[in-house]
Amino acid sequence: MSQSFGRFEMLLSRGEAHLLATSEVGLSLSAPASRPEASVNFQSNANSLPEDGNGVECHSPPLCLTESKVTFLSLGAFSPSNIGHSKLPCTQLSFGLPPPRTICENSCPPVTINGEPQMSKFMNLARKFNCFYFNGKYLILYLLLNHSKYFSFIFLPPGDLQHCRPFLVCGKQVGVMQARVVEAACRYPDVFQMDSSGMISMHPSLTTYEERSARINHVLSQWKEERLFVTLKGWRNECYEVRTGFADPPLLKMDRSAACLFGVRQYGVEINGYTRHPQLGMSLWLQRRALSKPTWPGKWDNMVAGGLSVGHSVLDTALKEAEEEASIPAYLLANLRSAGSVSFYFESERGLFPNTEFVYDLELPPDFVPHNSDGEVDIFELVPVNQVMERIFTPEYKTTSCPTTLDFLIRHGFINSDNEPRLPELVELLHIPLHYLYSQSSSQSPISPK
Structure with missing residues (x-):
């Protein structure tokens, strides 16, 4: 299989990782042997929300963080010019790296092994508040959407491909929707529509800021009454505006408690x-x-x-x-x-x-x-x-x-x-x-x- 497309290269923080095809693990990211890395797990095990005495849910990250030198994915360096042009009949997408060593949040100060500094408490904390960026799913989405002609036959483990979808308004991305939100949104075809690529958009008939805001508020109010999403229990009656960029004009507004459902930038x-x-x-x-x-x-x-x-x-x-x-x-x-x-x-x-x-x-x-x-x-x-x-x-x-x-x-x-x-x-x-x-x-x- 490796002869059909050669070697892919992608720059990652603190070194170069190589995107290789193997018959055993499908498409994998493998670091040079001289630079042992710890794995980055694509899967996240979401625990049920803890509640305080008042029944208010508390946030908690959905995955276990592990040590890794791959700390900042330079997505811009993933150039199509570095990618082979053959279809990849892969069945799995994973990092082909050695098993992780779990790091406690309150671990000792950083030490060096073979001259390489290990994960510090500060770096581990940074991974914690960037857990969606590091759990691999955004990387998968990026690869699928931006380099799709090279990855037409990639099949991911159940749930990963459907984990998130771009959310567009007026043809421009404003957010990312998880599968559970996509499923709920598809109940309202006059408000949301999914194209053949899997992108979710607000219906093009909703042409004004006022129309889009009113319709999405109607949907969110129904979800709130149905207790469909726990975040809506914190309904604020205070709205955030949704934009393609901070300096761009707003396209709609929604209650701030719902912004995380659509992954809009806050x-x-x-x-x-x-x-x-x-x-x-x-x-x-x-x-x-x-x-x-x-x-x-x-x-x-x-x-x-x-x-x-x-x-x-x-x-x-x-x-x-x-x-x-x-x-x-x-x-x-x-x-x-x-x-x-x-x-x-x-x-x-x-x-x-x-x-x-x-x-x-x-x-x-x-x-x-x-x-x-x-x-x-x-x-x-x-x-x-x-x-x-x-x-x-x-x-x-x-x-x-x-x-x-x-x-x-x-x-x-x-x-x-x-x-x-x-x-x-x-x-x-x-x-x-x-x-x-x-x-x-x-x-x-x-x-x-x-």
Whole structure:
């Protein structure tokens, strides 16, 4: 079989992996023998959602994370010019790598084996909040859609091919839908339609922002009444706008609790409130989320955080949330400093979270104490940076707030090349290229599901 198409090559972080065909495992990714790797498992075993005493579900990632040097998939380097042109009669898609060694979140500091740095706690954490990006399914989808003429006869294990489908509006991709959502959406052929390639689109008869928003709200309201998806138990009556890109005009809006069902990109604001305390040293204000919150109740979070809802700009949201969540007065908010953004791709039983968070730093005087005014925060705590660097690894810390915290620790020098040998890779994992991943259009011709 290998003579029919030769060797495929794909650049991965920290080395080159080779895409080979074998009669035993089908299509596999195999690293050079001199660079032993740990496997990346395509399968995810979703556990049932844990509930708190109020019946509120908590997020949890759907897969076990394992050590691997393959940390950032350079999808752009997967060029058709490097791909053989023969059909591949494969029956399975897997990474042909040695068995994994499971890494505990609270493992020891990084060590080296044969001169190679092993997975650190920080890198393992970055894989945790990017679990959808790393579980292999987005890579499969990317290969199938972008290089379909070379992969016409790839057959995946049951469920993988149908795991997710691009969601398009006006011919442009705005999201990714899991199989369970696709199945539910197909009950509404006047709202959603699937083409021969398997892409899901809003019906072309819905031509305006208002029409699309009204129809999808009707569908979501029915799903909520049917208790079809657990995320809709957290219905907010607050909407996110759906766009092809952040700078593009909105195509529709939907309740923010439903955004993860369609895998649409979500945008938010997070503020690092810090102080140079005379006794504690550099410290961060953390909030513990109220138990009444529909998501991540009771978890530790950054001082201020909020989603970018309809009608609010990034700065408006930052100022509004700072006042509502932490009662920060205007004279202190004058010190608010933009610090760019972080992006990541998380998956839980609720759905898919391709998130971009706009980050702000706010230095506060040592005698200032934030207090909550909207009922969404239990308590605030001033935590020295060295303790923050331990707390983010605990189950008590909100997973999707870790990127902003890590970003702060890197920018302020607390995580550096001395205590994190893979610092460049860690920085990359705080900036997943969501704008590149969401690039499908109805003009392309991916393969039809077999």
